[in-house]
Amino acid sequence: MPETLAFLLGFFLLLVNAADLRAQDGGAGAVPTEIGIGYLRAYEPQLALSVLDIPPRDEGVAGANVAINDNNTTGKFLGQSFSLDVVEVKFDADVVAAFREMLARGDKFVLTDVSAAQLLSIADLARDNGVLLFNVGATDDVLREEECRSNVFHTAPTRSMLADGLAQYLVWKQWRRWVLLYGSHERDQLYADAIRRAAARFGATIVEERLYQDTGSARRTDTGVIQVQRQMPVFTQNLPEHDVVVVADESEVFGSYVPYRTWTPRPVAGTAGLIPSSWHPASEQWGGSQIQNRFSKATGRRMLSKDMQAWTAVRILGEAATRTQGNDPEKIEAFIKSDDFSIAAFKGQKVTFRTWNWQLRQPILLGDGRGVVSTSPQEGFLHQFSELDTLGVDRPETKCKLK
Numbered sequence: 001m002p003e004t005l006a007f008l009l010g011f012f013l014l015l016v017n018a019a020d021l022r023a024q025d026g027g028a029g030a031v032p033t034e035i036g037i038g039y040l041r042a043y044e045p046q047l048a049l050s051v052l053d054i055p056p057r058d059e060g061v062a063g064a065n066v067a068i069n070d071n072n073t074t075g076k077f078l079g080q081s082f083s084l085d086v087v088e089v090k091f092d093a094d095v096v097a098a099f100r101e102m103l104a105r106g107d108k109f110v111l112t113d114v115s116a117a118q119l120l121s122i123a124d125l126a127r128d129n130g131v132l133l134f135n136v137g138a139t140d141d142v143l144r145e146e147e148c149r150s151n152v153f154h155t156a157p158t159r160s161m162l163a164d165g166l167a168q169y170l171v172w173k174q175w176r177r178w179v180l181l182y183g184s185h186e187r188d189q190l191y192a193d194a195i196r197r198a199a200a201r202f203g204a205t206i207v208e209e210r211l212y213q214d215t216g217s218a219r220r221t222d223t224g225v226i227q228v229q230r231q232m233p234v235f236t237q238n239l240p241e242h243d244v245v246v247v248a249d250e251s252e253v254f255g256s257y258v259p260y261r262t263w264t265p266r267p268v269a270g271t272a273g274l275i276p277s278s279w280h281p282a283s284e285q286w287g288g289s290q291i292q293n294r295f296s297k298a299t300g301r302r303m304l305s306k307d308m309q310a311w312t313a314v315r316i317l318g319e320a321a322t323r324t325q326g327n328d329p330e331k332i333e334a335f336i337k338s339d340d341f342s343i344a345a346f347k348g349q350k351v352t353f354r355t356w357n358w359q360l361r362q363p364i365l366l367g368d369g370r371g372v373v374s375t376s377p378q379e380g381f382l383h384q385f386s387e388l389d390t391l392g393v394d395r396p397e398t399k400c401k402l403k
Helices: 003-024 061-078 096-104 116-128 159-172 186-202 222-235 288-299 305-324 329-336
Strands: 033-042 080-089 109-113 132-135 152-154 177-183 205-212 244-248 268-270 275-277 364-367 372-376
Touching: 033 061, 033 096, 033 305, 061 080, 061 288, 061 305, 080 096, 080 305, 096 116, 109 116, 109 305, 116 132, 116 152, 132 305, 132 329, 159 186, 159 268, 159 275, 159 364, 159 372, 177 186, 186 205, 186 244, 288 305, 305 329
Parallel strands: 033 080, 033 109, 109 132, 132 152, 177 205, 177 244, 244 268
Antiparallel strands: 275 364, 364 372
16 A cells, blocks of 8 residues: 555544544543653754755754644644654763753653764663653664663664665665775764675675875865865775775765766765665655655755654654553553554655664665665565665674663
């Protein structure tokens, strides 16, 4: 059944039952059940190599707010009212104090857009206080593996999922010989590790690797652009025969300068060129134009990956609250972890959680600056349970022992 039709049918069934639910809650005039959702984010103004890549001030939060409105559209018929409370901290700040304030307000459901270290600093505290966390920002595999938690759900994809989605497409295209260019920061190294893993997993060969050392040179200046234009061909000179250049530069130091500047003309992918992500601003398939239009009307811009990840987390809570007819965290958690749970996310199929580490299964979109080029998993990459489990760490590989 098409995703849009399934959504409309489900909504119709909810409306059919709305009168009975209101009667059980004491009638149409009863006080709505309040479902407050917290949003803890680490934010500071950021630069990017291109002004077009500077993150919007409300990235992520905008997606959550649109989902709050979507939840309330249904909730008003069911005697439920959803709200969002955003708390901001600085990058690398101690988030424990801010989280304790959220606990004091009674928050039981919290979206987090913080670093892996910040998330781990509050994960056990959240568990001990009956709080469910939804990771909408951190892609670190360690959060789903060695440091997984039973009360932390992940709507953000992992680096391994992103790398596998990209690798499947490159292998499908028979572009099996890769050059890997990676940055000198920790995040760049982690992305490079994911690319190496994906190459080995799907039969590609990294014919050479080169490290781009961040020397702190000026970015987005006339001098800086001229320097890079002269430097990048030299940096990519004398490489072995290769099909594609894969870039690992999450830190935005050099990656955007690689396309069209390599010594040998080759396609570029990774954190520049063809980029894997959980969403794309131009995605309109599978009913995507509906969410894009609602989002654009509400915010004045197109939807980004983090917006979709936050939207999905809030909609998961909305679906669970509807199905359990209340705001009881234990019942909501039980429903999300049940075999009955799935959520429509405008990606061609309903998405579900992996029960071994509570990572959301989801397709990976591959796009450039203009549109979606392809969607992984690619045709021919099969799995005995779900083709989505060809992306990222599968159950037999996991190191997760839920705490």
